[in-house]
Amino acid sequence: xxxxxxxxxxxxxxxxxxxxxxxxxxxxxxxxxxxxxxxxxxxxxxxxxxxxxxxxxxxxxxxxxxxxxxxxxxxxxxxxxxxxxxxxxxxxxxxxxxxxxxxxxxxxxxxxxxxxxxxxxxxxxxxxxxxxxxxxxxxxxxxxxxxxxxxxxxxxxxxxxxxxxxxxxxxxxxxxxxx
Amino acid sequence: xxxxxxxxxxxxxxxxxxxxxxxxxxxxxxxxxxxxxxxxxxxxxxxxxxxxxxxxxxxxxxxxxxxxxxxxxxxxxxxxxxxxxxxxxxxxxxxxxxxxxxxxxxxxxxxxxxxxxxxxxxxxxxxxxxxxxxxxxxxxxxxxxxxxxxxxxxxxxxxxxxxxxxxxxxxxxxxxxxxxxxxxxxxxxxxxxxxxxxxxxxxxxxxxxxxxxxxxxxxxxxxxxxxxxx
Ligand SMILES: Nc1ncnc2c1ncn2[C@@H]1O[C@H](COP(=O)(O)OP(=O)(O)OP(=O)(O)O)[C@@H](O)[C@H]1O
Ligand SMILES: [Mg+2]
Numbered sequence: 293x294x295x296x297x298x299x300x301x302x303x304x305x306x307x308x309x310x311x312x313x314x315x316x317x318x319x320x321x322x323x324x325x326x327x328x329x330x331x332x333x334x335x336x337x338x339x340x341x342x343x344x345x346x347x348x349x350x351x352x353x354x355x356x357x358x359x360x361x362x363x364x365x366x367x368x369x370x371x372x373x374x375x376x377x378x379x380x381x382x383x384x385x386x387x388x389x390x391x392x393x394x395x396x397x398x399x400x401x402x403x404x405x406x407x408x409x410x411x412x413x414x415x416x417x418x419x420x421x422x423x424x425x426x427x428x429x430x431x432x433x434x435x436x437x438x439x440x441x442x443x444x445x446x447x448x449x450x451x452x453x454x455x456x457x458x459x460x461x462x463x464x465x466x467x468x469x470x471x
Numbered sequence: 472x473x474x475x476x477x478x479x480x481x482x483x484x485x486x487x488x489x490x491x492x493x494x495x496x497x498x499x500x501x502x503x504x505x506x507x508x509x510x511x512x513x514x515x516x517x518x519x520x521x522x523x524x525x526x527x528x529x530x531x532x533x534x535x536x537x538x539x540x541x542x543x544x545x546x547x548x549x550x551x552x553x554x555x556x557x558x559x560x561x562x563x564x565x566x567x568x569x570x571x572x573x574x575x576x577x578x579x580x581x582x583x584x585x586x587x588x589x590x591x592x593x594x595x596x597x598x599x600x601x602x603x604x605x606x607x608x609x610x611x612x613x614x615x616x617x618x619x620x621x622x623x624x625x626x627x628x629x630x631x632x633x634x635x636x637x638x639x640x641x642x643x644x645x646x647x648x649x650x651x652x653x654x655x656x657x658x659x660x661x662x663x664x665x666x667x668x669x670x671x672x673x674x675x676x677x678x679x680x681x682x683x684x685x686x687x688x689x690x691x692x693x694x695x696x697x698x699x700x701x
Pocket of ligand 1: 490493494513514515516517518519520521522675
């Protein structure tokens with residue numbers, strides 16, 4: 293899971309303090325695995341160094357109350373991450389879920405993202421199917437195991453695609469919801 | 472294998488079709504190339520079967536064009552269209568749709584008989600296809616006496632026996648368990664690839680779609696094509 297991309301995506305809706313950012317991440321994606329402060333600040337430092345975020349200080353802000361804002365390069369980076377299919381492998385759902393939520397939050401096409409991922413999964417499933425068809429029983433059984441797992445992922449993608457409208461209504465705060 | 476630089480074999484262009492208030496197809500477009508296995512996926516009710524029936528000239532869209540090998544399907548007479556279906560297309564549906572009164576061998580020989588092939592020759596070729604699909608042993612049985620998996624293999628044999636250029640298969644493994652379903656897919660796609668027959672395969676199962684060269688996803692009567700076969 294790319295915490296950096298997730299934090300960056302959350303910053304797209306506006307500049308925030310590190311503390312708010314951590315809370316927002318935990319609320320949406322934490323599910324019992326909250327971020328440590330150390331991880332948040334080291335990630336922000338890396339994003340800062342790479343020019344993906346910048347620091348905005350306001351009058352009256354203390355030295356440790358920095359507000360982070362996403363840069364143009366940061367927005368491009370998020371877009372690239374969302375449009376890029378994940379390598380199909382088990383337990384991808386938390387990454388995919390994060391991507392879907394961030395796409396909805398930032399007004400990007402979440403259905404697109406799911407379709408790109410579906411194509412990538414199917415590409416690997418074809419490869420495994422070809423290997424299986426030309427192989428012996430051991431190949432069959434090993435490829436089948438992978439195929440059933442990939443199929444489960446695909447079913448999740450399909451179900452999520454069918455529930456995007458519902459999810460969008462929950463994810464977007466009322467103020468930014470289109471009517 | 473599949474050459475996407477060749478002119479397409481079958482084209483659906485901007486199809487619209489409504490059943491009363493239901494828009495089954497809403498600007499659906501699709502291209503099928505000679506010899507490719509194309510999977511049509513998508514949620515239930517999205518318009519997959521309707522699109523398949525339009526491509527095969529069984530249904531006529533309200534608007535839009537279906538072209539087959541450079542000919543416009545909607546410009547043909549009913550007679551021309553059914554002749555085309557008989558000679559160029561093969562069909563496999565979820566539940567075999569074999570003629571219950573005929574033996575499995577006679578079912579497979581039927582398309583050849585309708586095309587005017589003599590009985591002996593038709594039966595000889597039908598028997599060869601049954602053999603190839605590993606169901607030679609049900610040749611003399613009626614479809615009702617064969618298992619679901621055997622029946623689907625007989626249906627595949629019947630679809631391929633007259634050497635069609637396109638086989639339309641709508642959930643051909645939908646009623647089978649996964650082992651039988653996979654075997655039917657292996658036999659269908661294997662035979663189609665050997666003979667250069669294109670297959671348009673409707674399925675909602677990813678493991679079945681994995682036998683295709685590429686997929687197109689149907690949503691709300693519209694198609695999203697994945698262009699590059701790899
Ligand atoms: N003959 C018909 N009369 C009325 N409505 C129809 C008819 N055929 C299809 N429809 C409607 O058109 C829409 C598309 O149906 P279609 O059968 O093409 O879907 P599908 O994608 O094949 O679904 P499934 O995966 O469930 O087979 C559906 O809403 C369906 O109810
Ligand atoms: Mg259908």
